[in-house]
Amino acid sequence: MATKASKTAARLMISPAVILLLMWMIVPLAMTVYFSLLRYNLLMPGMESWAGLENYRYFFSDPAFTSALVNTLLLVGGVLLVSVTGGVLMALLLDQPFWGQGFVRLLVLAPFFVMPTVSALVWKNMFMNPVNGIFAWLFKTLGMQPVDFLTEAPLMSIIGIVSWQWLPFASLILLTAMQSLDSEQLEAAEMDGAPTLKRFWFIILPHLSRAITVVILIETIFLLSVFAEILVTTNGGPGTATTNLTFLVYVQSLLQFDVGLGSAGGVVAIILANIVAIFLMRMIGKNLDA
Amino acid sequence: MNKTIRAAMGATALCALAGTALAQDSVTLTIATVNNGDMIRMQSLSDEFTAQHPGIKLEWVTLEENVLRQRVTTDVATSGASHDAQYDVVTVGTYEVPIWAGQGWLVPLNDLPAEYDVDDLLPAIRNGLTIDGELFAAPFYGESSMVMYRKDLMEKAGLEMPDAPSWDLIKQAAAAMTDKDNEVYGICLRGKAGWGENVAFLSAMANSYGARWFDENWTPQFDSEPWRNTLTDYLDLVTNYGPPGAASNGFNENLALFQQGKCGMWIDATVAASFVTNPDESTVADQVGFALAPDNGLGKRGNWLWAWTLGIPAGSQHVDAAKQFVAWATSKEYTALIAENEGWANVPPGTRKSLYDNPEYQKVPFAKMTLESIMAADPINPTVDPVPYTGVQFVAIPEFQGIGTLVGQQFSAALAGQVSAEQALQNAQQLTTREMTRAGYFK
Numbered sequence: 001m002a003t004k005a006s007k008t009a010a011r012l013m014i015s016p017a018v019i020l021l022l023m024w025m026i027v028p029l030a031m032t033v034y035f036s037l038l039r040y041n042l043l044m045p046g047m048e049s050w051a052g053l054e055n056y057r058y059f060f061s062d063p064a065f066t067s068a069l070v071n072t073l074l075l076v077g078g079v080l081l082v083s084v085t086g087g088v089l090m091a092l093l094l095d096q097p098f099w100g101q102g103f104v105r106l107l108v109l110a111p112f113f114v115m116p117t118v119s120a121l122v123w124k125n126m127f128m129n130p131v132n133g134i135f136a137w138l139f140k141t142l143g144m145q146p147v148d149f150l151t152e153a154p155l156m157s158i159i160g161i162v163s164w165q166w167l168p169f170a171s172l173i174l175l176t177a178m179q180s181l182d183s184e185q186l187e188a189a190e191m192d193g194a195p196t197l198k199r200f201w202f203i204i205l206p207h208l209s210r211a212i213t214v215v216i217l218i219e220t221i222f223l224l225s226v227f228a229e230i231l232v233t234t235n236g237g238p239g240t241a242t243t244n245l246t247f248l249v250y251v252q253s254l255l256q257f258d259v260g261l262g263s264a265g266g267v268v269a270i271i272l273a274n275i276v277a278i279f280l281m282r283m284i285g286k287n288l289d290a
Numbered sequence: 291m292n293k294t295i296r297a298a299m300g301a302t303a304l305c306a307l308a309g310t311a312l313a314q315d316s317v318t319l320t321i322a323t324v325n326n327g328d329m330i331r332m333q334s335l336s337d338e339f340t341a342q343h344p345g346i347k348l349e350w351v352t353l354e355e356n357v358l359r360q361r362v363t364t365d366v367a368t369s370g371a372s373h374d375a376q377y378d379v380v381t382v383g384t385y386e387v388p389i390w391a392g393q394g395w396l397v398p399l400n401d402l403p404a405e406y407d408v409d410d411l412l413p414a415i416r417n418g419l420t421i422d423g424e425l426f427a428a429p430f431y432g433e434s435s436m437v438m439y440r441k442d443l444m445e446k447a448g449l450e451m452p453d454a455p456s457w458d459l460i461k462q463a464a465a466a467m468t469d470k471d472n473e474v475y476g477i478c479l480r481g482k483a484g485w486g487e488n489v490a491f492l493s494a495m496a497n498s499y500g501a502r503w504f505d506e507n508w509t510p511q512f513d514s515e516p517w518r519n520t521l522t523d524y525l526d527l528v529t530n531y532g533p534p535g536a537a538s539n540g541f542n543e544n545l546a547l548f549q550q551g552k553c554g555m556w557i558d559a560t561v562a563a564s565f566v567t568n569p570d571e572s573t574v575a576d577q578v579g580f581a582l583a584p585d586n587g588l589g590k591r592g593n594w595l596w597a598w599t600l601g602i603p604a605g606s607q608h609v610d611a612a613k614q615f616v617a618w619a620t621s622k623e624y625t626a627l628i629a630e631n632e633g634w635a636n637v638p639p640g641t642r643k644s645l646y647d648n649p650e651y652q653k654v655p656f657a658k659m660t661l662e663s664i665m666a667a668d669p670i671n672p673t674v675d676p677v678p679y680t681g682v683q684f685v686a687i688p689e690f691q692g693i694g695t696l697v698g699q700q701f702s703a704a705l706a707g708q709v710s711a712e713q714a715l716q717n718a719q720q721l722t723t724r725e726m727t728r729a730g731y732f733k
Binding site: 124 | 356360364367368389473482483484533537538546547550689691692695699700702703707708709717720721728
């Protein structure tokens with residue numbers, strides 16, 4: 001059992017690491033908050049002045065703000081929907097014994113190792129291009145007009161590209177969870193005459209709930225800050241159809257070089273992300289306590 | 291301490307001393323540049339420079355245009371005149387040079403060697419880089435925009451392209467050349483949002499329609515009749531005769547389409563001429579004709595003026611070595627070197643009179659039209675009506691990057707069919723007014 005002295009010693013020894021980690025988080029965060037209260041444009045040096053909450057007022061009244069907020073939520077929701085349902089189906093499929101299973105699993109996992117910029121470029125130029133893309137060629141072969149995905153359904157296209165990247169992750173986690181299910185339980189249900197769908201619904205799915213929670217929590221964190229795919233394919237457009245909060249902050253801080261406004265946007269994004277995180281933890285994180 | 295350890299320590303000390311001695315002899319220049327063909331060619335010829343200057347080593351940072359601009363601007367803006375800039379030579383455009391020079395971020399280049407021959411630089415380009423009589427950046431290549439068209443398709447359509455076409459003729463030719471079943475589109479134009487993409491093209495086009503960004507009191511002019519005509523005509527041209535997906539096509543996308551023989555006409559940068567006439571890259575290399583950018587008879591043509599230049603940040607620690615490099619890379623000697631290695635068509639164009647006086651270069655099919663286009667652009671008086679700004683396809687104020695990006699988004703939304711032309715212009719007017727108010731242009 002730990003004595004009082006040994007506890008103190010442990011605290012002392014661990015404190016440098018904790019302090020370092022805290023500084024590593026707090027310093028940039030504090031600087032962001034500080035910059036967000038300044039009028040600070042990189043192209044006008046020496047003109048920095050105290051602005052109070054002006055940057056925030058300006059950020060919230062930006063015509064692109066509402067659409068960025070909606071797009072961010074749609075993007076997160078859409079990708080989660082596709083990757084979780086797709087991941088469950090994929091896990092069910094990969095869980096079946098068949099020849100070459102190992103190789104297929106590897107193939108399914110492959111998209112996760114492709115860099116987001118590379119995958120976005122491939123999707124944009126090889127698949128979705130309305131003149132030279134594979135989809136356009138398919139449509140023309142079938143005697144239909146090619147669809148210009150990135151113009152006609154820009155957000156859907158981005159959701160598609162991002163889902164393609166995250167589906168393997170969900171599949172892998174869910175497959176691992178599925179394999180930990182005791183097969184005797186399923187056999188017993190089968191002997192009692194439970195049909196396949198019911199076995200899935202009442203045994204497999206509840207068993208997967210913790211894994212699904214993990215997938216949703218981890219993916220949400222990353223999906224709130226999707227950036228590369230948007231920059232490479234649509235540049236936030238047409239209009240602001242694919243601008244999410246991250247992209248809006250990028251436009252303000254690195255295209256307009258308005259550090260103050262960009263920082264204000266960054267602070268707003270952090271607060272919103274935390275609200276989403278708390279909400280998620282409350283709603284579904286309970287699963288993790290069990 | 292045993293002998294081995296002592297020997298090892300001695301050796302380390304010697305190595306360290308030798309290291310410092312070497313470091314004092316040679317200077318390493320970090321050069322930030324844009325990833326286009328001409329710059330990559332310069333990079334591949336760095337050995338020629340280092341052979342002449344044994345004390346200077348070159349380290350290249352080659353980036354895509356937008357990323358380059360972000361990296362270089364943040365580096366230069368945050369280091370200012372203090373001696374800790376990351377880059378010793380930066381590639382900057384004609385938009386940045388006057389703004390940066392005004393902030394004291396660039397080293398003046400008045401003391402370049404006599405053989406550099408500053409007076410040989412084309413006046414239109416040189417003026418844009420000179421502030422209060424001091425040259426702040428050396429032009430690497432200069433460009434305007436012009437019409438590139440397919441001679442065979444024009445002939446098939448029964449039309450003839452004059453050297454100086456009007457917008458009406460362009461519309462007529464675009465309609466006549468379009469053959470969508472065979473994937474031939476009459477006209478390819480930029481649609482991708484960005485101040486250096488669709489806004490560059492549309493601002494230049496607007497100039498020839500009598501439109502301007504701001505009136506003399508800095509009031510945005512997107513609610514004016516000339517802008518309405520510009521945007522309506524542009525949308526008609528691209529939606530009826532352009533390729534699908536035009537709202538995401540920029541310079542590179544259109545270049546690929548033209549090289550594949552899918553565009554009847556393409557109005558874009560003059561530097562593209564060497565790519566579309568290169569038989570290794572272009573399937574229509576022998577069928578390309580050139581004409582000046584169109585006009586509406588109002589006295590201004592729809593062409594722009596741009597130059598990529600090499601400048602030295604005030605925070606550089608190796609200003610002298612950097613000057614030697616800048617002088618070399620933009621010299622006549624460098625031009626001759628490229629001509630010898632890669633042929634005259636691949637020489638960086640648009641910066642020196644002597645190049646256009648050279649009989650060898652005059653044989654290049656696009657040389658004449660490039661020079662005429664550059665001469666036709668006037669950054670001091672870019673529009674039909676007077677304006678308080680300089681710059682043909684941009685407004686040379688720091689706020690323009692932000693405003694141009696926002697306005698470009700509106701134009702590309704209109705091209706994608708998300709908003710009407712009228713709505714896009716109204717939004718552009720509101721956004722521009724908002725940004726200008728914030729920047730303190732009106733009280």
